[in-house]
Structures are given as C-alpha cells and as structure tokens.
Amino acid sequence: MTGAPTTVRSVYVHAPFCARRCTYCDFAVTVRRTGDVEGWLRALRAEWSSIEREGLFEAAESLDTLYVGGGTPSLLGPTAMEGLRDIVGRDRVTDSMLEWTAEANPESLTEEVAAGWAAAGVNRVSLGVQSFDDEALRWMGRLHGPEGPARAVAAARAAGISNISVDLIFGLPAGVGRSWADDLDGALALDVPHVSLYGLTVESGTPLGRAVREGREIPVDEDRYREEFLLACERLCEAGYEHYEVSNFARPGAEARHNAVYWKGLPYLGLGNGAHSYAPPVRRWNTRSWERYRDRVAAGQSPEDSREVVSGEAAALEGAWLGLRTRDGIPTPPRGSKEESLASQWLAEGLAVVEGGRLRLTPEGWLLLDALAVDWVGG
Ligand code: SF4
Structure with missing residues (x-):
C-alpha cells in the first residue's frame, strides 16, 4: 500500500x-x-x-x-x-x-x-x-x-x-x-x-x-x-x-x-464480517461469513473480500443520490442548464422544493429517490 x-x-x-x-x-x-x-x-x-x-x-x-x-x-x-x-x-x-x-x-x-x-x-x-x-x-x-x-x-x-x-x-x-x-x-x-x-x-x-x-x-x-x-x-x-x-x-x-x-461521502472504517470501509475514492468490504472472517483474521490475513474505486459516472450518481436523500439537498442548477429544466419539472410535480439556494426533495420525491437520482445524472 x-x-x-x-x-x-x-x-x-x-x-x-x-x-x-x-x-x-x-x-x-x-x-x-x-x-x-x-x-x-x-x-x-x-x-x-x-x-x-x-x-x-x-x-x-x-x-x-x-x-x-x-x-x-x-x-x-x-x-x-x-x-x-x-x-x-x-x-x-x-x-x-x-x-x-x-x-x-x-x-x-x-x-x-x-x-x-x-x-x-x-x-x-x-x-x-x-x-x-x-x-x-x-x-x-x-x-x-x-x-x-x-x-x-x-x-x-x-x-x-x-x-x-x-x-x-x-x-x-x-x-x-x-x-x-x-x-x-x-x-x-x-x-x-x-x-x-x-x-x-x-x-x-x-x-x-x-x-x-x-x-x-x-x-x-x-x-x-x-x-x-x-x-x-x-x-x-x-x-x-x-x-x-x-x-x-x-x-x-x-x-x-x-x-x-x-x-456526506466522508471516510469511515468498518470492522467485522460484511463491514464496508471508505477511503475516498476506494470502497472495500469484508467477507460476509462470520466464520470465514474470524478464521482469516486469526491467521493474520486481511478479511477484505473486494474493493472498488468510486469514480466517473458511478461517483456522479452516488453524489446525486446521497445529496438528494437529505433535507440539505443539492445546489440549485445553473440557469439554462439541462438540470434546470428537470428541476422545474420536479417542482411542478411536487417532488422537490427550492429553499435557501438548494433543491431538496419532498416526501413524494423521496418515494422516487432512486429514479430521480438516475434522471439527474442522465441530465
Ligand atoms: S435477523 Fe432480525 S434482528 Fe437480526 S439483523 Fe436481521 S432483522 Fe435484525
């Protein structure tokens, strides 16, 4: 490392x-x-x-x-x-x-x-x-x-x-x-x-x-x-x-x-079987089985099962999904952008509101969180 x-x-x-x-x-x-x-x-x-x-x-x-x-x-x-x-x-x-x-x-x-x-x-x-x-x-x-x-x-x-x-x-x-x-x-x-x-x-x-x-x-x-x-x-x-x-x-x-x-996408450490850790942009996770985890760490081996680098489109989608799931929402998009017309549609449908320069979802919008995050990144 x-x-x-x-x-x-x-x-x-x-x-x-x-x-x-x-x-x-x-x-x-x-x-x-x-x-x-x-x-x-x-x-x-x-x-x-x-x-x-x-x-x-x-x-x-x-x-x-x-x-x-x-x-x-x-x-x-x-x-x-x-x-x-x-x-x-x-x-x-x-x-x-x-x-x-x-x-x-x-x-x-x-x-x-x-x-x-x-x-x-x-x-x-x-x-x-x-x-x-x-x-x-x-x-x-x-x-x-x-x-x-x-x-x-x-x-x-x-x-x-x-x-x-x-x-x-x-x-x-x-x-x-x-x-x-x-x-x-x-x-x-x-x-x-x-x-x-x-x-x-x-x-x-x-x-x-x-x-x-x-x-x-x-x-x-x-x-x-x-x-x-x-x-x-x-x-x-x-x-x-x-x-x-x-x-x-x-x-x-x-x-x-x-x-x-x-x-917020901040780093964290996960311990135990199945636990995830994040050292941006690397996310890794331990083996899910308790017995395999226990035996590996007892033998001085890493219990890591796999890892991924979160970048490009995946990072953009994750960023939108994480931002939209909280009441802080995401910054309102620039005028004339593709995202602005999508935001206007969400506002008209009652899926989002704008407050303090942020676009955040309403409960009706949160019911559609996954799909809206995909649409947002797709522009
Ligand atoms: S088995 Fe039940 S109590 Fe145990 S982790 Fe799953 S949901 Fe929770």
Missing part, C-alpha cells in the same frame, strides 16, 4: 449474532442463542492490528462517531462494549462530543446490558422495534412482544442513555393485518428523540422471498407502501420531528451524526 493512510474519525463495527433470523432479513447474520462475545472481541482485536499494519487507514486520536450495528449487539451482553473500547483505544472514545451508538433488540436490552453499555461510553441506542402488533411481530419472527419496546426504552433511560432511536418497518403485506397508524402511535408514545423508517423489501434469499415465489405471501402494493410512508411523514412531523433524511426523523438537535458521514 502506498501513500499516506486515510484518517478516519468514524468507525462502524458489525456484531453478527442474532437469536433468530427474521423472515425478511438478508444481513450478514449468524444465528446463535447467545452472542460469542469472546470470539467477537478476539476477531476485532486481530482485525484492528492488521489495519494498523496495512496502512490504508489510521484512526484519529479522538473519534467523532462509533456505531455498533448488527446483527443484534445487545445479544453480546453487558461487557462487550467495554471490550470494544479497549480495542479501539480508551483515549479515542472519551471526547464529550463522541456519538457512540449501539443497536439493540427489545428482548435483550436489559437493565444490566444498558448499564454496562453506559459505563463503557455508549450514549445512543438504536432499538429495533419494527412494530407493536403481536401478530405482525410473530409474522416477522421477532422475539419481543408489544410491551418489549417500552421496557427496553426504560432500561436505557435508567442507565442514563436518553438519546434513543426506534426503527419501524412499513410496507408489510396487507394480509398481516397490522395497523400502521397504531404502530405510529406506539412509537410516539415512547417519546424518543429519533425515529427511523424502513420500507420492507423482499430479498430473494430470505424465507419471505421464498414465500413470495411460492405464492404464499403477496407483497404490499405500491399504493399502500406510498400511503404508509406519507402517513408516517405527516404524523411524525406534526409531533415535532424533523424529516431530515429520506428514512430518518429527529427532534431538533438529535439527528444521527454517524449516518451523516455516509451521506
């Missing part, structure tokens, strides 16, 4: 274990009743050492954001974050401005886990709620019941972690019979500063993908998907949340800082 290493101020760490695989999930997940915390920390320590040797990345003396995603990080128990802090370096996670997020599922975010996380320095929890409806939760294969989210939020707060985000899934098949409006009420009742929405997608390699192929499930239709998204935008904004990114809503000042690193 030649050249100076890229300094990163943001680190993502993948925790691969889940107690059960949800019906729609195609993430890099290993199903285990409990997380292998010792094995996980040993592998991360080995990968961290290999990154230091390799010289593509170097971690800043003080990190801005650290994000532990999954999988189910809360399945790793109360000591995992303290172990991670020792690997990353205690001094790197002491800044009062650090945002340290860990994802959790309601059934495993106990008071003990939350207290252990808070003691290590975790100050933000992202909770996989998805729904409060018993039938919908069972259909998804989730392990918590309708009361789980409130109990987990109370556990986080009791540990002193009040910066909490909840994830909700919309676009479930109509046959599941869940009331999306009731689920939005449930999320609002938790009174947390941040909400993320995920539209259900049917991935071919999942149990849901098989059920759809075999005709046992009928995916949601476009109209219902659109109505649910727009209802969420309306209800959350009425309740004082700001819709600051296509899928994310925050009370003022509670926007997720880690994800903003991705949206």
